[in-house]
Amino acid sequence: MAAAKIPAVPAVLKALRHYIDIAKEHDARDPVVSYYCRRYAVEEGMKIDSKSPDSRKFLFAVMDCLEQMKKEFASNEAVHNEVVGQAHLENYALKIFLYADNEDRAARFNKNVVKSFYKASMLFDALQTFGELSEDIKNNRKYARWKAAYIHDCLKKGETPHAGPLDDSEDMFGAAGGAPIVPSNFPSQIQPQNPSIGGSQNNLVIPPGTHAPPTTPQDPGLNRGVIPGPSSQHIPPPVQPTNQQGAVNLTQEDYTTAQKYCRYAGSALQYEDVPTAIENLQKALRLLQTGKE
Known part of the structure; x- marks a missing residue:
């Protein structure tokens, strides 16, 4: 290649x-x-x-x-269609992020968790190739970088890290120390097709203001069981149209957003992620039926 x-x-x-x-x-x-x-x-x-x-x-x-x-x-449509590509990359980054967050909340602290948090933050960076990041992604990126540095420093000092967000984290690190933000349509049980995040032993370059995580951790396997994360598996029922005649005035932006949700659903199905696919399809249906997200 x-x-x-x-x-x-x-x-x-x-x-x-x-x-x-x-x-x-x-x-x-x-x-x-x-x-x-x-x-x-x-x-x-x-x-x-x-x-x-x-x-x-x-x-x-x-x-x-x-x-x-x-x-x-x-x-490969995801390579040639940016809407599909963005959904694919965002879902992949969130899966790695949620793996690290689940491990962290279960107090399973190790170099793999550090690397997973940091790798997720890099993938969130890469999403900028599609334009401005959403506030949720920005917050998760900041949280992931902070957690990677925090856990690494604790392990280096022989201290036990605090699992999950810190109660006084806002004083330490602003809003990023609070609970990570995960889309409500994203599953808490992570079962991607690929059995591992990656196996490189390459050095990681840390932005100024943080401490470098170890350079040679083994990547975690994602095919083992994980505890429920910060999001919910609950799937709400479809929203019926508010207009009795079904006539909804949709803007071009509404059509574009509905297409995006459909692309997200297609990307989720690539990972056999049925709950996420259903959630996104329902969001598209709700928008088309009511003109509201």
């Missing part, structure tokens, strides 16, 4: 290394994740340095790789 021809990340673009590493981990496992991590890395790299010879060589090589991936995965 074209990824083999990508040179090492130059020093001036070292902030991109973790996204490139995640992309490499997923080349065989999940090319959609791989594709959008590389695309985000290119977009960020162009902002950092697009003029030096080393940076240009690296960025052009990654762009060539992206073009090759488009051809190689011509039949």
Whole structure:
């Protein structure tokens, strides 16, 4: 594959290394994740340095790789349709995030949890390739980075971390120390197709202001049982139209949003995630029936 021809990340673009590493981990496992991590890395790299010879060589090589991936995965809708791609990447990031959160709340503290929290935060970053992040994703990203640094520091000091959000976390870390925000339509029981998050031993680059997690943890398996997370499996009944004649004035934005929910449902079915698919389809139906989310 074209990824083999990508040179090492130059020093001036070292902030991109973790996204490139995640992309490499997923080349065989999940090319959609791989594709959008590389695309985000290119977009960020162009902002950092697009003029030096080393940076240009690296960025052009990654762009060539992206073009090759488009051809190689011509039949993969998530690579060519950004609505589907965004749903796929967001669901994948949330699964990793919820795995780490479930382990943390069960007081199973180890290097795998640190790496999972941090990897989820990187994938939340990559979602910016689709535009501005929602407030929920921003909060979860901040919480994941804080938890990764906090648990790592506690383990390093030989201390036992506090499971879940801290009661006084707002004083310590603002709103990010509070409970993570997970979409109500997202399942608490995580059963993705892929048995592991990734097996790379690559170093992780931590943004300023946090402490680096260990560089060689083993990735956790996601196919084992996990405890219920912060969201609920309850599926509400469909909402009937408020207009007796069924006439609802829908805007173009309403149609786009309904299509997004349908794409999310399709992405969930790729993971055999029936509750999430049903929830998203019901949200689309509710919007089409009532004109309200």
